[in-house]
Amino acid sequence: MAKELNENICKEKVFEHIYNKYAQDLQSFLFYKYGDKSNPSDLTQEAFIKLWDNCKNVSLSKAKSFLYKVVNNMALNIIKHEKVVLKYRQEHKNNYTNESPEFLLEENQFLEQYKRVLENLKEEQRVAFLLSKVEGKKHKEIAEILGVSQKVVEYRIYTAFNTLKEELEGFKIK
Incomplete structure (x- = not known):
């Protein structure tokens, strides 16, 4: 073998x-x-x-x-x-979504309208609103940053929110 x-x-x-x-x-x-x-x-x-x-x-x-x-x-x-x-x-991360073209179009239109309404807000309202909702800052922090009282900040955010609700259909914030 x-x-x-x-x-x-x-x-x-x-x-x-x-x-x-x-x-x-x-x-x-x-x-x-x-x-x-x-x-x-x-x-x-x-x-x-x-x-x-x-x-x-x-x-x-x-x-x-x-x-x-x-x-x-x-x-x-x-x-x-x-x-x-x-x-x-x-x-080549996902270049596609599961959303329909109609949804994407509506989303883009809503964002454009949202930007337009934000631009039309008074500067004090826009700044207070964006610091609160975009930056996530508390009312007390915003008051310190802007040099105003907390009640003034609450009022500015409230009026900005009401303007957005009136101008934008289906506008909600958590």
Whole structure:
């Protein structure tokens, strides 16, 4: 049998001996080096398929290094592909929405109308309102920033809110 193993890898018994000798070690190598994501058993099988396809070009003494080189390269290719996919996803974030075109149009029209009404507010009302609703500041903080009493700030926000409610259909704030 030793003489037979020194022969061609393309012989079924020789190939079977190589498979039995290295398959588990290849899977362990892949698992330890790249984890379960690389799917070690599939890559091991693919490596043996490549060995079979190249059996006339690979000598028995080079079979082990051939297999390890092949599985390592396949695992690296998977990682490289995952990096490309990740980069693509980061560059091309969802350019689509689930909203209908009508909804998007209405939303844009509402925002334009909202901006127009905000521009038409008195400056004191607009500043107090935006500090409260956009910046999330408390009335006491706004009063300190603007140098007015808290009651004045509440009045300015209240009047701005009423103006927005009158001018914009469906305007609500939480």
